[in-house]
Amino acid sequence: MSVILCSVRGACLAPQATLGRQRTLGAFSQWKQRSHLTHGHDRPRFRSTVAGEGKSGHIKEGPNESILFLESRVLAPPYWRMQIDADIGEDVFPLKLRLLLSLPFFTDPDKSLQRLLDQVHHQRTMPAVDPMAISRKALPDFLPIQITKVLPRLKEGGAYVKFTHDPTVSPLEIETTLQKFLKEQPIKPWFSPLRRVRSFLVHGRPWLEDLHRFPNPKLKVEFISTTSGSEASALSEEMLYSMFRKYGKLVDIVPQPVESKDLPRYAILSFSSIRHAITAKNCMHGYTVLESEGGEKAGIVLKIAYMQRMKAHIIRDWIFSHPRIVVPILAALLATVTVAIFDPIRTFFIKSHITHTFHITDNKAYKWLKSQATRANDILKLKNRKTDEASFSAVWDDRKKDIAQIQTWLMETADTFIVVQGPRGSGKMELVLHQALKGRSNNVVIDCKPIQEARGDSATIRAAAAEVGYRPVFSWMNSISSLIDLAAQGTIGTKTSFSETLDTQLAKIWQNTSNALKETALESRSKSGKDSEFGDDEFLEAHPEHRPVVIINNFLHKSQESSVVYDKIAEWAAAITTANIAHVIFLTNDVSFSKSLSKALPNRVFRQISLGDCTPEVAKRFVINHLDADSIDVTKDGQQALPSQLREDLTELDDCISILGGRLTDLEFLARRIKTGESPSSKR
Numbered sequence: 003m004s005v006i007l008c009s010v011r012g013a014c015l016a017p018q019a020t021l022g023r024q025r026t027l028g029a030f031s032q033w034k035q036r037s038h039l040t041h042g043h044d045r046p047r048f049r050s051t052v053a054g055e056g057k058s059g060h061i062k063e064g065p066n067e068s069i070l071f072l073e074s075r076v077l078a079p080p081y082w083r084m085q086i087d088a089d090i091g092e093d094v095f096p097l098k099l100r101l102l103l104s105l106p107f108f109t110d111p112d113k114s115l116q117r118l119l120d121q122v123h124h125q126r127t128m129p130a131v132d133p134m135a136i137s138r139k140a141l142p143d144f145l146p147i148q149i150t151k152v153l154p155r156l157k158e159g160g161a162y163v164k165f166t167h168d169p170t171v172s173p174l175e176i177e178t179t180l181q182k183f184l185k186e187q188p189i190k191p192w193f194s195p196l197r198r199v200r201s202f203l204v205h206g207r208p209w210l211e212d213l214h215r216f217p218n219p220k221l222k223v224e225f226i227s228t229t230s231g232s233e234a235s236a237l238s239e240e241m242l243y244s245m246f247r248k249y250g251k252l253v254d255i256v257p258q259p260v261e262s263k264d265l266p267r268y269a270i271l272s273f274s275s276i277r278h279a280i281t282a283k284n285c286m287h288g289y290t291v292l293e294s295e296g297g298e299k300a301g302i303v304l305k306i307a308y309m310q311r312m313k314a315h316i317i318r319d320w321i322f323s324h325p326r327i328v329v330p331i332l333a334a335l336l337a338t339v340t341v342a343i344f345d346p347i348r349t350f351f352i353k354s355h356i357t358h359t360f361h362i363t364d365n366k367a368y369k370w371l372k373s374q375a376t377r378a379n380d381i382l383k384l385k386n387r388k389t390d391e392a393s394f395s396a397v398w399d400d401r402k403k404d405i406a407q408i409q410t411w412l413m414e415t416a417d418t419f420i421v422v423q424g425p426r427g428s429g430k431m432e433l434v435l436h437q438a439l440k441g442r443s444n445n446v447v448i449d450c451k452p453i454q455e456a457r458g459d460s461a462t463i464r465a466a467a468a469e470v471g472y473r474p475v476f477s478w479m480n481s482i483s484s485l486i487d488l489a490a491q492g493t494i495g496t497k498t499s500f501s502e503t504l505d506t507q508l509a510k511i512w513q514n515t516s517n518a519l520k521e522t523a524l525e526s527r528s529k530s531g532k533d534s535e536f537g538d539d540e541f542l543e544a545h546p547e548h549r550p551v552v553i554i555n556n557f558l559h560k561s562q563e564s565s566v567v568y569d570k571i572a573e574w575a576a577a578i579t580t581a582n583i584a585h586v587i588f589l590t591n592d593v594s595f596s597k598s599l600s601k602a603l604p605n606r607v608f609r610q611i612s613l614g615d616c617t618p619e620v621a622k623r624f625v626i627n628h629l630d631a632d633s634i635d636v637t638k639d640g641q642q643a644l645p646s647q648l649r650e651d652l653t654e655l656d657d658c659i660s661i662l663g664g665r666l667t668d669l670e671f672l673a674r675r676i677k678t679g680e681s682p683s684s685k686r
Contacts, residue, residue: 067150150164204285206286220279282306290302417579417606429666430589445552446552448555454563565598628670
């Protein structure tokens with residue numbers, strides 16, 4: 003039996019002139035005249051499956067029978083539809099779509115693709131693009147052959163055509179004549195008109211399998227001995243080149259390593275095109291190399307298979323076998339995702355915290371409802387409630403100069419800190435937040451006390467994030483990252499830097515806060531006028547009144563335990579101050595604050611306000627105002643009177659204050675005790 007391979011150099015066949023059918027070629031013209039054999043259109047033909055005759059994987063051969071293999075080198079499986087008393091047809095199907103065969107729902111690719119092809123080609127009404135006509139052009143009428151069977155090769159873009167021929171005609175002569183005809187009268191696919199059909203004689207015994215093995219430019223050629231119990235020797239590179247070069251450009255021939263003990267012996271052939279490899283495999287698989295051709299005495303059988311392009315789980319195996327490369331890449335990807343996705347979200351929440359967007363207590367509607375509810379409650383209980391400001395009015399009157407000084411500093415451009423120092427209970431927070439910054443909405447208070455008292459890195463990060471509204475925060479990831487880093491160090495011997503230190507985590511929080519502060523300050527810039535001509539830095543320098551205010555409370559609280567938090571806060575405060583992003587006010591009880599702040603902002607003179615105890619006169623007025631802040635209307639001798647006017651023991655207040663001192667927290671505690679009915683000099 004002989005096999006002819008017809009290969010299409012293009013993706014699809016384009017119609018040619020009818021000159022090819024009118025030409026006769028040499029001896030074939032004489033064969034046709036003296037013989038009554040016709041082209042295979044006069045006998046019944048039928049189609050077999052992709053797994054061979056009877057699904058055996060092979061093609062049975064008889065006397066004077068040969069096999070023709072048609073293959074599309076570019077796009078595809080010519081799919082043959084054989085019908086009784088009908089012309090042979092070639093349903094061209096793109097080779098790249100062979101990947102569809104690997105999908106799980108293609109349980110029977112032969113039937114599934116046949117239905118698809120029938121629907122596609124059923125829509126064609128132009129004879130010029132009809133694959134049935136294309137196949138007739140590829141097999142001219144003057145060939146003395148009779149087609150008897152067609153076996154399609156969908157995933158390889160071809161089909162085996164079994165035919166009978168005149169015993170006086172050699173299969174090699176048929177191959178030579180057909181190649182000459184296709185060269186002079188090229189048949190080109192409609193979907194790739196720059197390529198043509200070509201044909202080859204199949205020398206071996208093809209294996210028609212329908213396994214999930216797909217074409218590859220690399221072929222593995224195994225050398226099998228025809229004698230059982232013995233191993234065949236490998237053919238030389240020169241012999242392999244001379245046998246396979248005619249099917250297409252060879253890129254490389256790699257023989258089996260000498261030290262390899264794998265049997266049988268093999269060689270790897272790399273073609274420049276996947277279609278060249280398809281042609282070579284279908285033509286040479288099962289070919290026996292005789293002794294006269296360079297083989298052994300008993301002969302060497304060539305078993306050819308496509309090399310697997312990728313091993314199973316190769317990506318997973320590579321990842322687990324290269325941790326020194328993969329782990330840093332994963333860390334970089336995680337950092338990139340964090341910056342790209344979470345940082346804008348965190349900046350948004352910090353900005354909302356600065357502007358009090360989601361603070362219900364600062365909402366105008368909430369304030370109005372609260373005032374109306376309080377007023378109604380006072381009317382029902384016959385109370386004359388005064389605000390808390392009334393009780394502190396005496397204190398603020400005494401500290402008007404300090405309040406005005408802070409407000410003046412906030413209107414100036416100076417790259418230095420404002421420090422309000424005083425003992426605990428001296429009213430530092432109330433002085434700054436409720437008096438100096440009254441009516442100023444863009445401010446943020448950072449209390450160092452919960453940050454410093456937090457135990458563990460995760461708790462410290464969580465506390466710092468809560469102070470500025472930094473969310474979402476994954477503080478627990480720091481502990482997990484440390485464990486991963488420790489495991490990686492034990493595996494690969496070096497640190498992967500997957501985990502981050504407390505300093506790095508705090509630096510991220512402060513950096514996002516800086517971005518939010520800058521965006522808040524720039525929101526007040528007008529898009530028209532002089533401000534529109536300024537850059538960001540120029541605008542912030544020219545308009546200090548638009549900068550937000552950062553109040554750092556309880557600075558240096560328990561600083562003797564650890565100074566890491568305070569050092570980071572001071573460095574961050576120095577950065578936003580020198581960049582004109584925000585004003586920074588430190589509230590501290592420690593008189594040695596200048597030593598810590600000078601490290602972050604050297605060669606600067608800090609603007610300082612020291613608060614002490616109230617004078618006895620101011621302290622007495624504070625206690626009396628506190629008693630009268632929440633009073634019930636009473637009368638004395640027919641006239642309206644305040645609670646302080648009804649108390650006869652307040653004459654002892656001067657002596658009590660001189661002993662107690664003028665600290666606001668102590669004075670407020672004293673006023674509450676007196677309000678409950680105790681006398682100033684009572685002892686408990």
